[in-house]
Amino acid sequence: MLQRFAARAVVVGDRAGTVVPDAVVDAEDGVLTWVGPAADAPPAADGAELTRLPGVLVPGMVNTHSHAPMVLFRGQGEGLPLDRWLAEVMWPREARLTPDDVEVAMTAASAEMLRHGVTTSVEMYFHPDRIATAVRATGARAVIANPLIGLPGFGSFEEQLDTAVRLSAGSDEQVEYGIGPHSAYTVPLPVLRDAAAAAREHDLLLTVHVAETAGEGDELLATHGLSVPQLLAAHDVLGGRVLGAHCVHMDDADLALWQEYDVAVAHCPGSNTKLASGTARLRDMLDAGIRVGMGTDGPASNDNLDLFEDLRLAAQLARLRERDATALTAPEAFWLATGGAAAAVGRPDLGQLTVGRRADLVHVDTDDIAFVPVTEPADLLTHLVWSVGSRHVRDTWVAGRQVVADGVSLTVDEPALRADVQTRAMRLAGR
Template sequence: MRQRFTARAVVVGDRVGTVVPDAVVDVTDGRIDWVGTAADAPPAGDAEVTAVPGLLVPGLVNTHSHAPMVLLRGQAEGRPLERWLREVIWPREARLTPDDIEVAMAAASAEMLRGGVTTSVEMYFAPERIAAAVGRTGARAVVATPLIPLPSLPPLAEQLRDAVALAARAPGDGTVEYGIGPHAAYTLPLPVLRDAAAAAREDGLLLHVHVAETRGEGADLLATHGLSVPALLAAHDVLGGRVLAAHGVHLDDGDLALFHEYDVAVAHCPASNAKLASGIAPVRAMLDAGLRVGLGTDGPASNDGLDLLADVRLAAQLARLREGSATALTAAEAFWLATGGGADAIGRPDLGQVAAGRRADLVHVDTRDLLFEPVIDPSDLLTHLVWSGSSRLVRDTWVGGRQVVRDGACTTVDAEALRADVAERARRLAAA
């Protein structure tokens, strides 16, 4: 199947913020063949031509999410992380059924697709049901099977065995892959973290773990072990391989050097960190230290949305506030964190950029709006997208060349029916 897309401009999704005006993107069998200006384009031949009046941008990569928590959106308002989890979230999650999780994931996936997010890293229960939901919507997901000591779950050793067995059953077509998601050093015994990391390295799986999210988390571990969280993980052979650390808010220079030594990537979650008053992560220092960094929404109960484009703007704003510098994180870098940088962070070089050889995960952002005026230089389109753009302007989304959102509506699932189903299930959880 050959497709040609024409657009006012393409935002490539690289670190320097390349914008191609009057652009053409050629796709064959779900992969991008060619990107450039219309003046330089090869003949279209028998390709199916789709003309979009605005920007074509890469499908956004959400590097840290617990998307089925749409069932808990808006719950436990005003509590810091530990109380938020223990007093409300974990007790309600104990009442979840696999059906609840699949319905919630389908609704969340539809929400993300309508906002231009085509890939998400999910750490949540019932991973096979999460994969089934993503199969319905047509999105992509890296599903890190969680390891966490909750009364409603099997023993941790059994959880790990199940996670490894499930990873071997991944389809291998780039739609869903499974990883291992040990929750955190403050909730799990260190030997479990070590065993999970060893299993992930053996099979080349993503190991996804919360690290240094709150100041108290690090202080407690430091008092007990005399080491920071990253140093503690290194000392117990948890680092190395495909490790993605969620949050990384409270990292000092030594921690950053350690992450660089082990090539640990970070999922930066500015909105969730701000809402729970966890702090502002040192993104500029991470990038300067050579770390791979992506952007994440975290769960929709602690954000409370899945709008990664909104997090792009917030990431840039908070970085500038933290550093006291208007150049601490450029618009191009902020957008790259949600696209090419995010793909690098999760070890998926086939995603995240509108570039030859990558998968044709494409998003059409309508620029026929006052938010996108004036445009003096093509690069203004990128800065307008970051500083004044909105996910409501996402009109169309393609995953591997397949259209999953058309004119703002999902083509694969009934979003309104899912909304009603989520509302009913959420009321049941809240009433128990």
């Protein structure tokens, strides 16, 4: 059945920042079939479902790097640097995780993201099958990378890789599986090589933390005489669908490798600033043609799952780093959370409101002083980036199915989930 959405405007989510005022969006079987001005819209078929929206329609955002079940640890380890935060707080608690913990936490986190206008996330966390169950329950989408990391209770690297490949046979348009070796400083280089070979063989996304902090590669550099990006290239890890998370401390030679191998970057400014990890060379990456998408990182290090906040921070930090108020424009910032993010994870069916893409839609309320004045259509996009936040998201659809209405989840019981997460978090903290 045809679904027709009529809105004050449509923000397409492309790099140019296209805004279509007085717009109509048509969808059928979860796919967009027409996007454009209402005056040019084709006649609606008899029985079409018409939804009139007073605000703007934007694409469902794509979160390129998340450990969403870490809502169980939100705010824990506050004030610690990354190495101590992981070793002293995160990893001991994660060792006590059960599959049920992960499913409950992911369900709550997925519902939170949908309320923020995030319809797809790239997840790297334990028990990926339970993460998939949670995502299917909320109605969101996810690319779920089975983690490879040497922690007690999670099996050998070989077993973890075998699990990733086995799960990938169950990928579909809602849940896609990938491989997520944690990093070069926690996963042996031969395992990284094998993981990359498996990812290329099965056309899976391989996502790995790279150059998040200044000193994480010091031991590898002392041993091998190469930076982490150079080591990954030397060990045949690059090539195929590779997504480097963070990529904060990259020199010119490292960026040249990313350009040569078409490695994408998950840019996580909220987490990087909170953990004092540094500021990525975002403008240089974009100028080099490197694919970049916004990511929140985990809610234990951000501490939220709100891409509106991260895209705004990305623009602010890029301008501050370059001392240039044009270093990242509002259209580019919004694109990094929508069309650019979809391209970064190799999903050209997501991230933009254009014909042939998935009908993942977000309605943002414009009946607010934050959307005044509007002297030309482009102002709507400017306000989305600089003046408005996720609090203005009213409704969310995934593949044409409404999953959030007037700010409330339609698929899961969020109050019950919050109470469940609280109980489980206390147990994991040993209290």
